Amino acid sequence: MKNISRKTADKPRKTTNVSINELLLTEARALKINVSKAVETGLALALAEKRTELWLVQNQSALESSNDYVEQNGLPLAQYRGHRYSNCLRGAWRVFAMRLRWPWICCFRGFSQALKA
Template sequence: MGNLTARPLRKATNVTVPVDVYQRAKELGINFSRTCEQALREAIKAEEGRRWAEANADFIKNTNEWVEKNGLPLAEYRMF
């Protein structure tokens, strides 16, 4: 039977920040690991979205052109 509350694997790393940022964060009791993880997750999500949009740019362009020319599919059934 496995541990149902097992934490995901973690990787220790070094992060370099300006001294004033470090000191102020410490004063405020900000958790460095949690804050860095959250910021990295947001940056990853944004970059993945940017790459998806770039990889699908032709499809997006063609779909938008089709909608401009033909209108929204099923628009007659919209409730708003």
């Protein structure tokens, strides 16, 4: 969320008309919420989600190819993995991926298999 604000903070703004539910607008004003920033943040999140969807569609064949490779050959360099900390790292990587808003990384079967090993 903070990354979105930093990326757009110094960019020029354009005035536009947006239709918003009257009850939501009234409550937002009562709670002193900056409606412009809230709309901008919501739009940025919607754009990020759409970009993720498009990325998954565009890279589906590459992901399937990688998953097939892992299923047939196992993980590259698996013999060098340290098993001592694997459970700790598995959780850390998932938290890391979700904080960076990389939901696609957890859908990637090869990556998930690496975390489960």
